[in-house]
Amino acid sequence: MNDALLYEAFASHFLTDAYAGGHLRTPRAAVGDWWNPKVPMFWTNLQLWMAEVIARHINDHSVAGYLQTVQQLYEAAQDTLRKVTAKMPVLTFGDAISGALHDIDNELGVEAMVGAAVVKLVGDGQLIDAKGRALVAGVPTAQKASAGVAASLKEVRDAFAAGAKGSSPAAAVAAIRLPDGLFRAEQLWPRALADSDPQQSNPGRNWRVAGVEDLFRNKRMREALTHFAHEKADTLGAEVTLDPPFKADKTMALKEAVLDQLKGSEATVIGVLREVINYTPGSATGQTGGVFGHDEDDDALSYYRAAKLKGSLGTLTLVQRRRLVRAVLSGSTTGAEDTMVSDLLVSATPADATAVLDDVGWRWVWNDLSGDDLRRVVDVAGPAFWARRSFAQKKAEVGFLAGGRTDDISQRAIIVILRTCAGPAEVRAIDASVGWPGLDFDLTGAYQTQFDTLKR
Structure with a gap:
């Protein structure tokens, strides 16, 4: 029996989790599958952004700024953060989105069907306060979770009692299984009410959108992301410890340049997320790189x-x-x-x-x-770029190319430009503009053949 109760105690952790509002409908895997391929550099960017804003703060507010260049401070902060974050779980953008959905549903609650009753289920800090005292908003959740655990525990004891009387394991399990094929604890498993249900006070948030800016335009997603950032700031503050020298200065930089920003207003938080997603070295300091x-x-x-x-x-x-x-x-x-x-x-x-x-x-x-680097740009980026240029711009560029040594890449570029002309008349006009004997003098082989086709 003790072994069975040990397994039951471990399983009950997951059973009680099922009653948390944030666990009812947060599809963590699906959110990650959707967002992580779109923003795969998020964790890297976040660490580099933190290193840069810490370096900037130290440079502006500490004597350390007189002893080291900002680049040195930046590199030192990167090294420290790499060591610290190596001990932390990776935070992907999908994690940030699913964490936001999870945290806001725990905070606001989600109406769910538990057995035959509709209950608003909350989670995390909404059940008990810092001193372990029950909060009013969390009482229904605690009661339903306790009932679920009690039902599951009773089934363990009933199965043990049946076995003690000589029942086989299969027969003991069959005896406690209900007519619908479920165990009683499974019947009590919460099911979130649909968004369209009039009793649902907190409809789900639309996270499956095309891009980051679509996400940021959604007021309810901004609310959720802001709430998550506030929570994450507390976590980072507890987990990130910066080393000497100038530990006090570094700690203050972490607080004011990173944590206070993450705990700021909605506009501040969304601005930080946008800055992290668009990060390149130097961007957090207003430079254009470096x-x-x-x-x-x-x-x-x-x-x-x-x-x-x-x-x-x-x-x-x-x-x-x-x-x-x-x-x-x-x-x-x-x-x-x-x-x-x-x-x-x-x-x-x-x-x-x-x-x-x-x-x-x-x-x-x-x-x-x-060489090949330029050839790839001409072949891949050239068509779209030149399709958006005016006839005058195309004519000027072909004239520039024809006026110099027309090597393979120059001939290639001429053909790419001519292909974007409105028709043979424009091609012939550009040909005439380069002067006698025209582009026939500059183009060879396959390029000449393509030119002949384009001007007909």
Whole structure:
């Protein structure tokens, strides 16, 4: 019997969880499956964002800011946070969404059918206060959970008694199973009322939307995310301990730059989440890459590599792509940085790639990249970009390309541009604009063949 009661006690933990409002309808797996592929860099971004805002705070408010550069403070904060967060569960964006749904339903309660009665079930801090005293709002939940545990315990004892009288295990189980095939504790399992039920005072929140901004536009999701951030701030405050030197300064930076922001108003919390999702090195300090302008291209390249390693380049936001591309194009580019710019453009949607090229300029990319990196941009991002240019812009670019050495990539770009013309008349007009003997002088092989087809 003792073994049976030990198993029952362990199982009762999960049984009582079933009576918490936040466990009635929070589909954690489904939420994760939906959101984690959309925002796979969330945990990485959160740690880097925390490191950067802590570094900024120390730089602005501590004597440590006079002894180290912001970049050094940033790198030191990263090292510390990596050690601390290695002991913590990973927080994905799906976890944040499901946690928000869970916490707000525990707070506000969810009407559910328990047996034949409709009861508002709450959870967590709504049952007892910090001194262990029962709260009024949680009494019905505690009563129903206790009844469920009592019913389950009685079935264990009844099965043991039947066995003691000589029943086989199968017969003992069959004797306590009810006509509908369930055990009594299963019959009492709570079932949330539908959102459409007039007795449901807290309808579910629509988390299955296309993108993050759609989520943020939903007032009830903003409310839930704000509540979750407030709770998470307390958890982080208890779990994150920063090491000497200047431990007091670092702890104050953590409180004021991170925890106080997470415990701020709804607008502040949503602003922080948006900043984390769109994070690139330097963005939390208002720079366009790199922390306070230090190591701008190196920090951008490091972030790009981390995203590529996770297979997450395709999920980067337009804001991130613009910052990262500008960060490396602002100076002379190396082979690795050329590949980075190319990857960021070809992994983007056509609209986002065009927006980045609008921002930095096609010619800037053309002049900085070369070889396969440039060829990929021409082939993948070029068609959408040039489709949105005017006839005059197309004519000017073809003239520029034809006026220089028309190597393979130049010929390729000319054909990409001509394909976006409105028809043969525009192609012939551009051909005429480059002067005698026209593009026939610049194009060879397959490119000449394609040109002949386009101008007919």
